[in-house]
Amino acid sequence: MSFSAELRKEASPIFDAIFEHPFVRGIASGDLRKEQLIHYVKQDYEYLNSFIRIYGIAVAKCESREDMEIFNKQISFILHSETHPHHNFCQVAGISYGELQGFPLSPSAHHYIRHMMTVAREGTLGEILAVLLPCPWTYWEIGKRLLDEVIPDPSHPFYEWIHFYGDRTDSIATKFCARIDEWAMEATEKEKAKMKEHFFISCQLEYMFWDMAYKLEEWPVQMEAVKR
Secondary structure (H helix, E strand, C coil), rough: CHHHHHHHHHHHHHHHHHHHCCCHHHHHHCCHHHHHHHHHHHHHHHHHHHHHHHHHHHHHHCCCCCHHHHHHHHHHHHHHCCCHHHHHHHHHHHHHHHCCCCCCCCCCHHHHHHHHHHHHCCCHHHHCCCCHHHHHHHHHHHHHHHHHCCCCCCCCCCCCCCCHHHHCCCHHHHHHHHHHHHHHHHCHHHHHHHHHHHHHHHHHHHHHHHHHHHHHCCCCCCHHHHHH
C-alpha cells in the first residue's frame, strides 16, 4: 500500500464525519442559512490567502523546478479559479464578494492556519505536502460524492459549487499524493510519523472549519470589546 493510500485509509473516520457534517449536507440539499454562507466565505477568503503564503514557503524549500511548478500552479489556481465557489455562496446569500473580505479569523480558522504555517516554517517539504493535502483532498471527494448523490441541475442553489469540485479530473490532491509517495520512499520512519501527524490534524481541522461556519463560531469575547 502506498503511503498516501495508508493516510487515506487511516483517516477514513474523519473523512466520513466531514461527509456527514450538516454544512456539507446543507450544500447537498441546498438548505443553508445566509449567515452560514457569509461566515464561511469570510473565513475561507482569509484561509486561502494564508494558503498562498504557505505555498510560497514551500517553493523556497523546493530543490527542483518540477516541485516549484506544483506549488506555483496552485497559487494561480487559488487567485484566479477558487473564487468561483465563493461567488456561488455569495450569490445565494445575496451579498457581493467584496463585502466579505478583510475580516478577522474565527478560532478554528486561526488554529488551522497557525498549524499549517508552523509546519511550513519548521518542517521538510514532505511534511508541508502532508499538512496541505487534506484541504484539496477532502473538497475533491466532497464534490465527487455530491455530484453522484445529488446529480444537481442548474436550478440547484449550489450547482456551481458542486460541479467546481466534483468535475475536477486534475485535482492537486492527486499530484500531492504522487509526490508524497515519492518522498515517503526516501523518508525516515520519524519523518513519516510527523507527516502522518500533520495530515491527521489537518483532517480534523477541515471538519472544524465546516463546523465553525455552520455554528457561526466567534471568539468568546468580541475583539471590539477587548480593545475598548
